[in-house]
Amino acid sequence: MDYGSEELVVKLYDIDQQEARIIGLKEYVIGAVAASMPPEFPKEALKAQAICCRTLAVKRMGIFGGSGCKRQPGFDVCNDSLHCQGFMDIEERQKAWGSRYEEFTEKITAAVEDTSEVIIVYNNNPIEAVYHTACGGCTEDSENVWGNKVSYLRRVECIYCKDSPYWKTTKNFSVRELKRRLAINFDDSLSDNREIPGLLENINSTASGRIKKIKIGDMIFQGEDIKNLLGLSSTKFSWKVSALSFQVMGHGHGLGLCQYGARGMALLGFPVDEILKFYFTGVELKRLERPTYTKPLIGKTIVVDPGHGGDSGNSGPMGLSEGYVNLEIARAVAEGLMQCGAKVMLTRDKNEFVSLSERIRISNEIKPDITLSIQQNFFPDEQVGGTETFYYPGDVEGKKIAEFIHRELIAHLQLSDMGVKPADLFVLRETNNPSVMVNVAALSNPEEERLLSEPQFRQKAATAIINGIKCYYQE
Numbered sequence: 491m492d493y494g495s496e497e498l499v500v501k502l503y504d505i506d507q508q509e510a511r512i513i514g515l516k517e518y519v520i521g522a523v524a525a526s527m528p529p530e531f532p533k534e535a536l537k538a539q540a541i542c543c544r545t546l547a548v549k550r551m552g553i554f555g556g557s558g559c560k561r562q563p564g565f566d567v568c569n570d571s572l573h574c575q576g577f578m579d580i581e582e583r584q585k586a587w588g589s590r591y592e593e594f595t596e597k598i599t600a601a602v603e604d605t606s607e608v609i610i611v612y613n614n615n616p617i618e619a620v621y622h623t624a625c626g627g628c629t630e631d632s633e634n635v636w637g638n639k640v641s642y643l644r645r646v647e648c649i650y651c652k653d654s655p656y657w658k659t660t661k662n663f664s665v666r667e668l669k670r671r672l673a674i675n676f677d678d679s680l681s682d683n684r685e686i687p688g689l690l691e692n693i694n695s696t697a698s699g700r701i702k703k704i705k706i707g708d709m710i711f712q713g714e715d716i717k718n719l720l721g722l723s724s725t726k727f728s729w730k731v732s733a734l735s736f737q738v739m740g741h742g743h744g745l746g747l748c749q750y751g752a753r754g755m756a757l758l759g760f761p762v763d764e765i766l767k768f769y770f771t772g773v774e775l776k777r778l779e780r781p782t783y784t785k786p787l788i789g790k791t792i793v794v795d796p797g798h799g800g801d802s803g804n805s806g807p808m809g810l811s812e813g814y815v816n817l818e819i820a821r822a823v824a825e826g827l828m829q830c831g832a833k834v835m836l837t838r839d840k841n842e843f844v845s846l847s848e849r850i851r852i853s854n855e856i857k858p859d860i861t862l863s864i865q866q867n868f869f870p871d872e873q874v875g876g877t878e879t880f881y882y883p884g885d886v887e888g889k890k891i892a893e894f895i896h897r898e899l900i901a902h903l904q905l906s907d908m909g910v911k912p913a914d915l916f917v918l919r920e921t922n923n924p925s926v927m928v929n930v931a932a933l934s935n936p937e938e939e940r941l942l943s944e945p946q947f948r949q950k951a952a953t954a955i956i957n958g959i960k961c962y963y964q965e
């Protein structure tokens with residue numbers, strides 16, 4: 491089967507219906523664009539939105555190595571616009587768009603098809619392509635919203651959303667409403683002769699409380715003038731603050747794409763790539779690289795750790811060094827994993843001593859998906875032999891990986907099955923990710939030592955380990 495031409499599917503969790511939906515990527519992007527941008531917007535803006543929606547999904551999709559929706563395990567995305575991304579299905583679109591359903595669907599579908607499989611990447615990785623309604627003058631640096639610095643989410647000055655209804659909005663609150671909403675109290679009682687700096691100052695009143703002279707703003711008035719100008723019935727008056735008006739610029743968090751800005755740029759004739767590169771700093775647009783059966787491990791990072799067999803370095807009865815055997819198998823495993831598309835790091839690539847704590851430090855720094863330690867068994871009895879695989883107690887994913895790898899090793903090497911076991915081993919305990927220790931064979935057993943000395947046998951072991959990892963991800 492040519493997997494490459496198959497349509498990619500998104501596993502969507504519907505939070506309202508509390509059900510799973512499996513949707514083709516194209517249909518998903520149409521629904522996400524419909525949920526996030528008015529369909530009346532110009533085409534280049536809709537195209538920019540389609541690329542953002544697709545990139546956000548791809549960044550989460552498990553098949554591309556994403557971690558999925560962090561709230562709904564096992565799903566790529568949820569349809570909560572405040573969590574992953576909103577989504578409108580056909581029914582919801584018909585309801586919302588009424589007689590314009592056909593027209594809007596055609597328009598959005600065209601924007602999705604015109605940008606088919608294009609995503610935004612930074613350093614060749616899909617970005618967190620966030621968007622907001624209108625920035626109101628400039629977008630925001632990520633650290634001011636999320637607390638961490640993201641290189642492509644930098645503040646840019648944007649005048650393109652100036653025509654939007656959100657550029658500047660005013661909201662008025664009565665003093666009573668303000669007190670209620672903020673749960674605060676302050677004195678707003680009627681006041682005679684109380685100055686409000688900058689507004690009512692230099693009040694001069696008679697003993698009977700009539701205003702003789704007052705400065706309002708930058709003008710000095712006679713009490714009599716005020717009375718006439720404002721139509722008051724006497725000069726014996728007082729005042730209080732009864733409302734406050736807030737002026738707000740923009741709408742939304744201000745990160746990434748300013749949607750009304752994209753609209754403004756599109757109306758000015760900017761093409762979609764210039765719009766996206768304006769709002770996302772230093773990014774590139776790229777066609778999606780599809781994961782295929784020949785590269786099922788794209789997006790995975792795996793650390794392969796060839797053990798030494800103790801500080802002094804174990805060797806078999808005929809003198810075969812464990813450090814050497816482990817390194818040879820580890821190299822073959824690394825090469826095979828890379829051919830499957832994984833990023834692989836060996837904790838040592840020469841037959842030289844690197845301490846265990848240093849190897850663990852290397853692994854933890856890389857934060858891989860799996861740490862795989864390659865070792866050999868040593869049994870006191872020369873006749874005992876076999877394959878044995880370990881995981882750290884409670885490491886659920888580590889246990890699954892160990893079981894897949896072990897099954898393949900037993901099937902292909904056909905040595906005694908010493909089992910898959912939990913073990914409180916330093917290398918498993920100290921690594922911060924799912925980790926597995928494989929003991930391929932018993933170097934203490936002369937027959938297995940002879941096998942381990944053969945390159946074909948070591949390659950067979952490496953292939954079995956790689957197959958185990960592929961099975962784990964394809965399960």
Ligand SMILES: [Zn+2]
Pocket residue numbers: 559560561562567568569570573574575
């Ligand atoms: Zn989610």
Ligand SMILES: [Zn+2]
Pocket residue numbers: 624625626627628648649650651652748750751
């Ligand atoms: Zn803007």
